[in-house]
Amino acid sequence: MRTLLALAWVVIKELYRRKDFYVLFVLTALITLVLGSVNFFEDTLMVRYLREVTLLLIWVSALVIAVVTAARQIPAERESRTIFPLLAKPVTRGQVVLGKFLGVWLASGLALALFYGFYLVVGAWKAASGSLALGLQAFWLHWMMLAVVVALAILGSLLFSAPSVNSTICFVVVTGILLLAGHLNTLAAAQPGPGGALMYGLYFALPHLELFDVRDLMIHEHPPVPLGPLVIATLYAAVYAALLLVAAWWVFRRKPLST
Amino acid sequence: MEPILRTDRLRVEYPPSRRGDPPKVAVKDLSLEVRQGEVFGFLGPNGAGKTTTMSVLLGFLAPTAGEAYLFGVNVRNPIARQRIGYLPELTYYYRFLTAEEILRFYARLFGLNGVEAERRIDRLLKLVELEHARNRQLKHYSKGMQQRVGLAQALINDPDLLILDEPTSGLDPLGRMKVREIIQRLKQEGKTVFFSSHELGEVETVCDRVAIVHQGELKVVGRVDELVRTHQANLEQVFLKIIGYPTCLAA
Ligand SMILES: Nc1ncnc2c1ncn2[C@@H]1O[C@H](COP(=O)(O)OP(=O)(O)OP(=O)(O)O)[C@@H](O)[C@H]1O
Numbered sequence: 370m371r372t373l374l375a376l377a378w379v380v381i382k383e384l385y386r387r388k389d390f391y392v393l394f395v396l397t398a399l400i401t402l403v404l405g406s407v408n409f410f411e412d413t414l415m416v417r418y419l420r421e422v423t424l425l426l427i428w429v430s431a432l433v434i435a436v437v438t439a440a441r442q443i444p445a446e447r448e449s450r451t452i453f454p455l456l457a458k459p460v461t462r463g464q465v466v467l468g469k470f471l472g473v474w475l476a477s478g479l480a481l482a483l484f485y486g487f488y489l490v491v492g493a494w495k496a497a498s499g500s501l502a503l504g505l506q507a508f509w510l511h512w513m514m515l516a517v518v519v520a521l522a523i524l525g526s527l528l529f530s531a532p533s534v535n536s537t538i539c540f541v542v543v544t545g546i547l548l549l550a551g552h553l554n555t556l557a558a559a560q561p562g563p564g565g566a567l568m569y570g571l572y573f574a575l576p577h578l579e580l581f582d583v584r585d586l587m588i589h590e591h592p593p594v595p596l597g598p599l600v601i602a603t604l605y606a607a608v609y610a611a612l613l614l615v616a617a618w619w620v621f622r623r624k625p626l627s628t
Numbered sequence: 629m630e631p632i633l634r635t636d637r638l639r640v641e642y643p644p645s646r647r648g649d650p651p652k653v654a655v656k657d658l659s660l661e662v663r664q665g666e667v668f669g670f671l672g673p674n675g676a677g678k679t680t681t682m683s684v685l686l687g688f689l690a691p692t693a694g695e696a697y698l699f700g701v702n703v704r705n706p707i708a709r710q711r712i713g714y715l716p717e718l719t720y721y722y723r724f725l726t727a728e729e730i731l732r733f734y735a736r737l738f739g740l741n742g743v744e745a746e747r748r749i750d751r752l753l754k755l756v757e758l759e760h761a762r763n764r765q766l767k768h769y770s771k772g773m774q775q776r777v778g779l780a781q782a783l784i785n786d787p788d789l790l791i792l793d794e795p796t797s798g799l800d801p802l803g804r805m806k807v808r809e810i811i812q813r814l815k816q817e818g819k820t821v822f823f824s825s826h827e828l829g830e831v832e833t834v835c836d837r838v839a840i841v842h843q844g845e846l847k848v849v850g851r852v853d854e855l856v857r858t859h860q861a862n863l864e865q866v867f868l869k870i871i872g873y874p875t876c877l878a879a
């Protein structure tokens with residue numbers, strides 16, 4: 370654990386000392402504030418629209434931060450060659466994978482907290498804060514979903530040599546899942562033959578990340594989610610993240626690290 | 629007595645860069661022994677297989693054939709690396725951290741923290757003369773300063789065996805002298821040092837024994853003073869002769 374925390378700490382420090390994260394935050398804030406200051410709809414519509422845009426920006430930014438940061442970790446260690454003094458210490462490759470995961474996930478959590486805090490501030494400003502409980506739940510679910518995304522990007526970084534390729538693939542996969550995974554069963558039902566079977570297979574195998582997206586509930590001011598589904602969703606994310614991390618460790622374990 | 633470092637008919641092949649080519653043999657049947665308390669120079673021209681051999685010792689690469697042992701433990705077992713310090717060649721340490729933070733990070737990997745860790749960090753920063761820059765992020769460091777950070781991190785756990793890959797590369801004459809002093813001090817403390825270098829003058833002054841490898845093969849191993857005596861030449865001339873440099877000893 371001590372080793373994992375030490376590894377994670379380096380990741381977190383790096384993220385807040387780099388400037389790219391602030392750029393995304395400032396951009397999100399600016400767009401939201403500009404939109405918020407123009408009142409071109411009637412009030413309730415305006416509030417919904419503003420929420421929708423802010424939440425979309427938050428989702429996109431969080432995804433970018435999580436994927437890009439995770440995809441960069443191990444390739445950067447290899448490029449700068451710090452992986453060598455690191456693995457010459459009493460540190461196993463499994464600990465490197467886990468420590469990096471922990472660092473990126475905690476760092477994305479911090480970034481996410483900042484974004485959701487901003488969302489609440491904007492809500493208060495427009496006198497439409499919505500339910501605080503639902504806001505916290507949305508943050509929690511979003512963060513759990515990012516655990517799966519971060520684990521996926523770390524696995525990808527061990528499979529594809531170029532971080533940019535890996536990032537792109539992760540974006541496409543995650544966006545694809547978010548947009549389509551929920552409809553795969555309907556699509557499969559409409560499609561006979563092996564195509565349909567494949568879609569059913571995907572429907573059951575892919576992590577249903579779209580379930581973690583409660584933006585609609587926030588926009589339309591639904592009551593908070595009951596505890597049961599929340600716990601199940603958390604476990605569901607934990608299982609997928611763990612599976613992906615085991616796969617990452619499996620790949621990394623046997624990889625020759627030539628200099 | 630069990631040697632501290634031993635390789636037994638070690639062979640390392642890299643996969644070919646093009647399909648159909650034969651694999652690239654970087655190390656061929658290398659058998660070496662380094663004894664407790666020795667300063668051992670691992671010499672050879674560029675591409676001789678020095679870094680590759682060290683990569684096997686540290687578990688970065690699995691050997692194609694043969695075995696390697698540290699403290700009598702096979703290097704496939706991570707326990708073998710408990711009591712070593714390693715300085716890799718050409719490493720760019722974490723750009724966003726300061727020298728102090730980097731050393732603290734490595735110390736924590738050995739379970740060192742608090743007062744004990746801080747005392748070691750202070751002592752090492754003084755040793756490698758980076759005290760003035762300890763709170764600056766490494767992106768502002770020069771190459772030689774990075775190399776000093778590398779040396780400090782290799783010593784953080786007070787190791788019994790040091791494996792140093794070109795410790796003096798990138799250092800100015802003063803820094804090189806300092807490294808020589810550090811190696812000599814480690815020897816006095818009873819530590820074992822295994823290092824590669826191209827600075828043969830230096831090697832001649834600090835090493836007890838040397839091995840010269842060429843194209844992955846061990847060409848010669850022996851005491852520096854004996855090599856110099858039997859060849860009637862300095863180490864540099866012996867080196868050139870052994871790797872078959874055509875005009876050797878012409879001068
Ligand atoms: N990743 C790799 N893939 C293929 N061949 C490699 C790889 N790394 C090294 N080699 C080859 O293995 C041989 C030994 O390389 P190595 O880096 O061990 O040499 P070295 O003795 O450390 O040289 P130098 O003094 O330049 O550091 C060289 O011929 C090199 O081209």
Ligand SMILES: [Mg+2]
Pocket residue numbers: 678679680717793
């Ligand atoms: Mg080398």
